[in-house]
Structures are given as C-alpha cells and as structure tokens.
Amino acid sequence: MSGLSELYQEIAVCQRCQLAKYRTRTVPGEGKEDAEIMFIGEAPGWHEDQQGRPFVGPAGLYLDQLLASIGLRREQVYIANVIKCRPQGNRDPLPAEILACRHWLERQIELICPKMIVTLGRYSMAMFFPGKSISKIHGTAQKRDGIIYFAMYHPAAALHQQSLRRAIEEDMLRIPQLLAQAESMTETDKKPKQLNMFEA
Numbered sequence: 001m002s003g004l005s006e007l008y009q010e011i012a013v014c015q016r017c018q019l020a021k022y023r024t025r026t027v028p029g030e031g032k033e034d035a036e037i038m039f040i041g042e043a044p045g046w047h048e049d050q051q052g053r054p055f056v057g058p059a060g061l062y063l064d065q066l067l068a069s070i071g072l073r074r075e076q077v078y079i080a081n082v083i084k085c086r087p088q089g090n091r092d093p094l095p096a097e098i099l100a101c102r103h104w105l106e107r108q109i110e111l112i113c114p115k116m117i118v119t120l121g122r123y124s125m126a127m128f129f130p131g132k133s134i135s136k137i138h139g140t141a142q143k144r145d146g147i148i149y150f151a152m153y154h155p156a157a158a159l160h161q162q163s164l165r166r167a168i169e170e171d172m173l174r175i176p177q178l179l180a181q182a183e184s185m186t187e188t189d190k191k192p193k194q195l196n197m198f199e200a
C-alpha cells in the first residue's frame with residue numbers, strides 16, 4: 001500500500017476536531033502521488049462531503065477549466081484542502097480546526113514532495129504566506145526550501161466576481177513558466193521555519 005493510501009485510511013477515522021461529528025465523508029485529497037504541482041484549497045463543501053473528493057462542485061469545475069488552460073488535467077496534479085472535513089453550513093473553518101488538521105496536510109506535502117504549491121484562497125495562503133493579504137500577493141511566487149509557493153484567489157470567489165476571475169485566469173497562466181524556472185529560481189531569504197497561520 002502506498003504512503004498516501006495509508007494516510008487516507010488514517011484521515012478517514014480522524015477525530016481530531018468537532019467536524020468529525022458532522023461529516024458524511026472525509027475529503028483527504030486526490031491526484032498524482034508524485035505530482036509536481038499541489039493545489040491547496042480551503043475546505044470541502046457539500047458536494048465534496050458527499051463524494052469524499054476535493055473540488056467536485058461548481059468551484060471544482062472551474063478549477064478543471066483553469067487547469068485545462070495550461071494543458072493539465074486534475075489527474076496530473078495533486079489537489080487537497082487545508083481541512084479535510086466540511087464545516088457545517090459551509091461556514092469558514094475555525095483556527096482550532098485548521099490547527100487540528102494541519103498535521104495531515106504536512107504529511108501530504110512530505111509524501112508528494114511537490115516542486116510547487118499553489119494556494120487557493122486566503123485560508124490556504126495564510127498557512128504559507130503568513131501576514132500577507134491575498135489582494136497584494138496573488139500571482140506572486142516565493143521559493144523556500146526548494147518549493148515554489150504561489151498564491152491565487154479561490155476559484156469559488158473568482159467564479160462570481162469578474163475582476164477576480166480575470167486575475168485568477170492570468171495567474172494560472174504563470175504556472176508553467178514558474179515551474180520551468182523552478183531550479184534556477186533563487187530562494188526567498190526570509191524563511192519562517194515555523195509557519196504560523198495565526199500571525200497578523
């Protein structure tokens with residue numbers, strides 16, 4: 001059994017936070033085990049909770065289109081979320097839930113070892129770009145410890161706001177070039193060893 005399958009089994013019985021009581025299924029993530037690009041969204045919604053798969057509702061269809069714009073299918077990348085269970089009523093995830101779930105995401109990143117992590121939305125961004133504002137840093141990249149971190153708006157937000165839609169589509173188009181430059185890109189000096197999503 002692969003490391004990811006074992007991880008999925010552990011996540012399936014997770015009781016680390018209150019969301020375990022309300023979920024239909026856990027939504028661990030899916031995609032290529034050795035994907036070069038890992039997309040990290042926020043939390044499962046209703047469709048994801050029903051199917052146990054990430055980004056399968058309207059935001060997911062749009063993510064599929066964005067991937068297609070750079071010649072990729074979801075099977076060629078890895079897609080996960082900051083938290084693995086749906087918050088009731090699609091409310092925002094609570095800090096305690098994000099903290100409880102963080103362990104799973106860290107193990108996923110270790111197993112997949114992506115060249116590039118693309119954050120989708122502000123909760124995901126906050127984990128890797130602490131203290132930053134998405135309107136300022138979307139479309140920008142940082143390299144730390146050999147991984148390129150790239151921040152994008154959340155597809156669900158971009159679906160409904162024309163200005164964000166243009167931004168997310170343009171940002172997506174930057175990914176192939178960034179990936180091609182992965183080796184030669186210089187590391188960002190400041191590397192927060194302990195990434196802290198709760199910083200200002």
Ligand code: URA
Pocket residue numbers: 041042043044045048053054055056057059060081156
């Ligand atoms: N929004 C997310 O952030 N993740 C999903 O899986 C679906 C919608």
